[in-house]
Amino acid sequence: MLLARGHNRFLAIHIAVAALELGLEFHFELTKIDQVPAGKSPPGVPFPRLVLEADNEMDRVVAHFVGREFRFEIKCAERAITTSRRVKFRIEIEDALAGKIDNPQVGIARSLENANPGMPIQKSDKIFVAGHRGMVGSALTRALEASGFTNLLKRDRIELDLGDDAAVTKFFVKEKPEIVIFAAAKVGGIKANNDYPVEFLLENLRVQNNVIAAAYENGARKLLFLGSSCIYPKLAPPPIPESALLTGPLEPTNEAYAIAKIAGVKLCQAFSHEYGANFISAMPTNLYGPNDNFDLETSHALAALLRKAHEAKQSGAHELVVWGTGTPRREFLHVDDCASGCLYLLEKYDSPEIINVGCGEDISIRELAELICDVVGFGGELSWDKTKPNGTPRKLLDVSKLRALGWSPTIPLRDGIARTYDWFLKNAAK
Ligand code: NDP
Numbered sequence: 180m181l182l183a184r185g186h187n188r189f190l191a192i193h194i195a196v197a198a199l200e201l202g203l204e205f206h207f208e209l210t211k212i213d214q215v216p217a218g219k220s221p222p223g224v225p226f227p228r229l230v231l232e233a234d235n236e237m238d239r240v241v242a243h244f245v246g247r248e249f250r251f252e253i254k255c256a257e258r259a260i261t262t263s264r265r266v267k268f269r270i271e272i273e274d275a276l277a278g279k280i281d282n283p284q285v286g287i288a289r290s291l292e293n294a295n296p297g298m299p300i301q302k303s304d305k306i307f308v309a310g311h312r313g314m315v316g317s318a319l320t321r322a323l324e325a326s327g328f329t330n331l332l333k334r335d336r337i338e339l340d341l342g343d344d345a346a347v348t349k350f351f352v353k354e355k356p357e358i359v360i361f362a363a364a365k366v367g368g369i370k371a372n373n374d375y376p377v378e379f380l381l382e383n384l385r386v387q388n389n390v391i392a393a394a395y396e397n398g399a400r401k402l403l404f405l406g407s408s409c410i411y412p413k414l415a416p417p418p419i420p421e422s423a424l425l426t427g428p429l430e431p432t433n434e435a436y437a438i439a440k441i442a443g444v445k446l447c448q449a450f451s452h453e454y455g456a457n458f459i460s461a462m463p464t465n466l467y468g469p470n471d472n473f474d475l476e477t478s479h480a481l482a483a484l485l486r487k488a489h490e491a492k493q494s495g496a497h498e499l500v501v502w503g504t505g506t507p508r509r510e511f512l513h514v515d516d517c518a519s520g521c522l523y524l525l526e527k528y529d530s531p532e533i534i535n536v537g538c539g540e541d542i543s544i545r546e547l548a549e550l551i552c553d554v555v556g557f558g559g560e561l562s563w564d565k566t567k568p569n570g571t572p573r574k575l576l577d578v579s580k581l582r583a584l585g586w587s588p589t590i591p592l593r594d595g596i597a598r599t600y601d602w603f604l605k606n607a608a609k
Contacts, residue, residue, distance in 0.1 A: 310363030383439035468514035505545030
């Protein structure tokens, strides 16, 4: 039986997880520490083996075997109790139970030194990729597997609906992923976003709240939350730095989605600030690549142009009609580059501050359309449907922060489009 007393239920969660991992029964008594004499078990709790007590300020934990002489204290360096500290508790409890710590003070000092909040990810870590069948999730899965990560947890929607709170909790309690990558979302184009704001808000909030909270409660060492460049204000001047977040009104057509994503970022930051969780958030630019959505009703610009150019070529058309005037400029990153950037962040980035993932270069829609026609082999003319909206004149992320960390993309746009067209021909062309 493991007993803990104290004021702080979050500390109790850490201790409870440690107890469960050790196969010990656990009892937490929410109480004022000064009302409970050290060394006494609460009434009705039989045969305690170890007691942990936290003081009101959460900066001191006292642990001792009830009825026995030795007693030790853990001085926490910071107020927040981090996951690594839970691991540290576990080490200490295991060692204490095994009688390995002759002088507890020394043992604890050593394990405190070893505690590392930014412990690097290991090839054997259990990694849950939420949304692993989507464009980004599948690229992350490919990248992880290619880099030698062998312990990936994957669940599709039928096996685990991430919007189902109880199912998500059960899954996390059972599997205890050490690393969580959040690439699940209800995504869609302008029309879907505009027509179904309730669904975009509710589903995205539900799914992300469930996963982020369960990751923390079950001791995930690190979580990567994927946001999107649509979180930035509509009129943020390009290249858009991370500091532009919440400095102005959002693009109204995808406001519901953006608000949900901003809430996800803020929830990760809150877990970080309040409880010391190592939850990071990446904001990728427009992505394209395998598993992209090529449905003309709901797709994004690059995938839509690729399909249109392909179909124009197949049908022998002389003209390809493109929306707008062709002057807006956009940034495009191959999803395999995005995955490589995200892996880099998982390994090297431990800050709750958001970080952009992009290539740092933009291209006009006209140039993009010409490039796509060239790759696809469509030799007809481009014509412009100027009755359709252009959207923001220019959208480009400031990627200097990620560059400064030492990462940059490797797939040039032309190669990326050619690879994507190849994938489209094998998988999505009708
Ligand atoms: P996809 O639609 O390709 O993938 C999303 C995945 O999430 C799907 O596999 C989907 O499953 C899964 N999912 C959604 N809801 C649930 C649920 N309730 N239970 C289980 N699984 C669920 O999207 P992307 O890969 O394009 O996007 C992923 C993330 O990357 C998003 O957060 C997005 O904002 C971000 N991103 C994407 C960009 C892009 O250009 N695509 C650009 C910038 C950021 P199912 O297949 O069953 O629906």
